[in-house]
Amino acid sequence: MKGRPIVRDIVAAALLVALILLPVYADLAGDQFTLTLFTRIVVLAMAAVSLNLILGYGGMMSFGHAAYLGIGGYAVGILAFEGVVSGFAQWPVALAASALFALVIGALSLRTRGVYFIMITLAFAQMAYYVIAGLARYGGDDGLTIQTRSRFFAPLNLGNRVQFYYLCLALLLAAMVLVWRLINSRFGLVIQGTRSNDTRMRALGFPTYRYKLVCFVIAGTLCGLAGALLANQADFVSPAMMYWTRSGDLIIMVVLGGMGSVFGPLFGAVALLALEETLSGITEYWQIILGPLLLLVVLFARGGIDGLLRQIGPWRKRQEFTKVGA
Amino acid sequence: MTLFIEQCLNGVQFGLLLFLLAAGLTLVFGIMDLVNLAHGSLYMIGAYFAATFVAWTGSFVLGTALAVIATLLVGMVVEVIVMRRLYGRDHLDHVLATFGLILFFDEFVRLIWGPDGLSMPLPSWLLTSVTILPGISYSAYRLSMIAVTLGVAAFLYVLVMRTRVGMLIRAGASNREMVGALGVNIKLLFTLVFGLGSALAGLAGLMQAPILTVQIGMGENIIILAFVITVIGGIGSVRGAFVAAILVGFVDTLGRSYLPDMLRMVLSTDAAATAAPALSSMLIYLLMAVVLIVKPEGLFSAGGK
Numbered sequence: 001m002k003g004r005p006i007v008r009d010i011v012a013a014a015l016l017v018a019l020i021l022l023p024v025y026a027d028l029a030g031d032q033f034t035l036t037l038f039t040r041i042v043v044l045a046m047a048a049v050s051l052n053l054i055l056g057y058g059g060m061m062s063f064g065h066a067a068y069l070g071i072g073g074y075a076v077g078i079l080a081f082e083g084v085v086s087g088f089a090q091w092p093v094a095l096a097a098s099a100l101f102a103l104v105i106g107a108l109s110l111r112t113r114g115v116y117f118i119m120i121t122l123a124f125a126q127m128a129y130y131v132i133a134g135l136a137r138y139g140g141d142d143g144l145t146i147q148t149r150s151r152f153f154a155p156l157n158l159g160n161r162v163q164f165y166y167l168c169l170a171l172l173l174a175a176m177v178l179v180w181r182l183i184n185s186r187f188g189l190v191i192q193g194t195r196s197n198d199t200r201m202r203a204l205g206f207p208t209y210r211y212k213l214v215c216f217v218i219a220g221t222l223c224g225l226a227g228a229l230l231a232n233q234a235d236f237v238s239p240a241m242m243y244w245t246r247s248g249d250l251i252i253m254v255v256l257g258g259m260g261s262v263f264g265p266l267f268g269a270v271a272l273l274a275l276e277e278t279l280s281g282i283t284e285y286w287q288i289i290l291g292p293l294l295l296l297v298v299l300f301a302r303g304g305i306d307g308l309l310r311q312i313g314p315w316r317k318r319q320e321f322t323k324v325g326a
Numbered sequence: 327m328t329l330f331i332e333q334c335l336n337g338v339q340f341g342l343l344l345f346l347l348a349a350g351l352t353l354v355f356g357i358m359d360l361v362n363l364a365h366g367s368l369y370m371i372g373a374y375f376a377a378t379f380v381a382w383t384g385s386f387v388l389g390t391a392l393a394v395i396a397t398l399l400v401g402m403v404v405e406v407i408v409m410r411r412l413y414g415r416d417h418l419d420h421v422l423a424t425f426g427l428i429l430f431f432d433e434f435v436r437l438i439w440g441p442d443g444l445s446m447p448l449p450s451w452l453l454t455s456v457t458i459l460p461g462i463s464y465s466a467y468r469l470s471m472i473a474v475t476l477g478v479a480a481f482l483y484v485l486v487m488r489t490r491v492g493m494l495i496r497a498g499a500s501n502r503e504m505v506g507a508l509g510v511n512i513k514l515l516f517t518l519v520f521g522l523g524s525a526l527a528g529l530a531g532l533m534q535a536p537i538l539t540v541q542i543g544m545g546e547n548i549i550i551l552a553f554v555i556t557v558i559g560g561i562g563s564v565r566g567a568f569v570a571a572i573l574v575g576f577v578d579t580l581g582r583s584y585l586p587d588m589l590r591m592v593l594s595t596d597a598a599a600t601a602a603p604a605l606s607s608m609l610i611y612l613l614m615a616v617v618l619i620v621k622p623e624g625l626f627s628a629g630g631k
Contacts, residue, residue, distance in 0.1 A: 112623075252425070291427060
């Protein structure tokens, strides 16, 4: 944003610093719970970042994104169950399986648009859910406990909470940089063009179907990686992690944080999960507050947290470019 | 053979039940251009109302009738308070807002009725079985479900195609502003349509109540099937929803009962036992994929309402 300091950038920077320093606090305060919670937040933020790529920038309203969490997670879980504990084997399989699923689902779903697309991605994700819930050998509905976390080379030990947290954070930041680089590339401009006007992009000679499919596969693969991390974080995988309401949670994170903004999904993930923690501390029936809150965000705060932060501050002059900006 | 006929009837019955849900979804979408994920919540509310009212009144017929009316009212209230503000907005807004409604309704039900499920006993006159063909008997309750849903389908057809309200509904679907400009109270019409869709969902829910347990989240599984049906049938088309619902009901029911045997002919017993449940739950999605490859807009895309 041309070096103009705005409130949002300050908040984003502060959040990043806080995330980087968090294990120090956890160590000093002896607060392991917060570290575990934030590991989870960081991993889900990564899933939200990947969803934002297709939802925020590409305008593809996928309602089946949690499927990749499950596929990536089960790739790790099943391989660990069968005795393959090396991360060098598990993670590529997780990525490849997610990419393949995204390719098949995307190839079919992208033939349609609008509501059809929402419902079809939703239905295919449910199909994946039922298939995995039907795998009796791997626990079926009850899920699968992972005995050993993915093993990598010597100094890196995923069993160590702090190391694992930093690995997740590093991968999240890498994913955000990747998305940022991607959307500012020629490819990303085409993708954003299809969001505004697909017909016009096709008239300009872009094979938009192929562009969108590639984008869809990238997002799915990235989310598969988040799934592999999530499996390691929880030491457990179950079909519940890919139930359709989980996809809804991911959409909430993206929209709550601010669609089509690189930091938005991170804001959203932190806000939603922190809100869940706080509300569930207040009342057992916390969703009765969260539901209407969501309604209010939809009705009155379309730009999400990112949009609200952009509106604060005297430095902001005009609204130009805010939609495309990082 | 007996079993086959029975399974076919089950398929029809399940399909008709799904039609009730899909019809409401597709009407609301076709006319208000609104994606309503919370449709499953109204299905759940209908079942809870029925279980409660039947217990209160002691009469199955009176209790269920009250439950349908109550769900209709809940639907209309939801339309006035929330849905009305969503018309003309992005579909993503609909998805999010109605997702918020699901959270709200689930928790609301937990607050009022508690976390444990309810059960709804059938009256004795519905617990019998009827001989439909020599040697073949079928549950009287399931048979009456078929009758009621067919009656509702016929009612919907007459309402939409043969009455003044139906004419307005069809006109509203093709051009909202024009109908409003001609002096029709379009707001009231939308409230009524949403209420009708809700009542249909509630009816579907209360009919399932004696067969399954009435529990929180019961609408969240079945609503996906209703989505699949609206997609196969063509969004906005009630006729498409009917055809697709029967198709899905058949494929799902017959797939579940015969696929394991068919697989056993090809695969080893072990492999078949593993693959069958996964494959049979995939069947309807495969059906949807095939329909979409052939006709991306569904079997009866817009226009044929």
